[in-house]
């Protein structure tokens with residue numbers, strides 16, 4: 389599997405600097421937490437790492453590498469197995485939980501039987517067995533958050549970028565999602581978790597604290 393490296397990464401939204409000259413290394417097989425108050429730049433950082441910010445809305449400078457290979461744009465990020473779980477989940481209201489996970493697998497060429505197997509497994513890992521055929525619109529905020537996580541897990545990412553993926557969960561479901569993130573790292577993925585939650589950050593290999601876009605390592609591996 390491949391680790392993630394970013395060097396000199398900066399993000400500015402039409403003149404507002406959100407991330408300043410940040411260096412970040414996440415070895416394969418580890419979970420790194422990114423913490424900081426609201427507006428500190430956590431989402432901007434994750435979107436920039438995923439190369440998901442369009443130049444029309446944000447200016448991103450610096451390099452991102454996966455397994456040592458430079459990642460220039462969103463297509464390259466997808467090809468090298470980067471998966472972003474956005475803060476607002478990015479789900480389609482009119483799809484079921486099952487379909488939400490399935491379409492992303494079919495889109496990358498996973499065969500239908502294998503995709504069906506992975507959907508069932510991923511929804512089970514986040515405690516959604518039995519809710520597969522509910523529309524996203526009929527699910528609670530926390531259930532939607534877990535569907536978004538299941539979709540990422542099913543893709544078996546090399547790099548998993550999770551943005552506040554436990555913010556709407558009760559203690560039991562939060563523990564299940566955090567366990568799944570650590571299992572992904574044990575499989576060999578590089579995992580980045582942006583979080584306000586000190587307990588979620590507690591078990592990670594390292595903690596990068598952001599404050600008004602400036603990063604300091606609160607704890608290193």
Ligand SMILES: Nc1ncnc2c1ncn2[C@@H]1O[C@H](COP(=O)(O)OP(=O)(O)OP(=O)(O)O)[C@@H](O)[C@H]1O
Nearest residue numbers: 401404405406424425426427428429430431432433
């Ligand atoms: N789409 C956008 N357009 C303009 N400015 C933005 C946009 N998204 C974020 N920003 C700005 O970038 C800065 C960092 O915001 P960001 O959302 O990255 O912080 P955050 O740490 O993820 O906050 P939160 O914990 O509230 O999600 C803020 O000043 C914010 O106003």
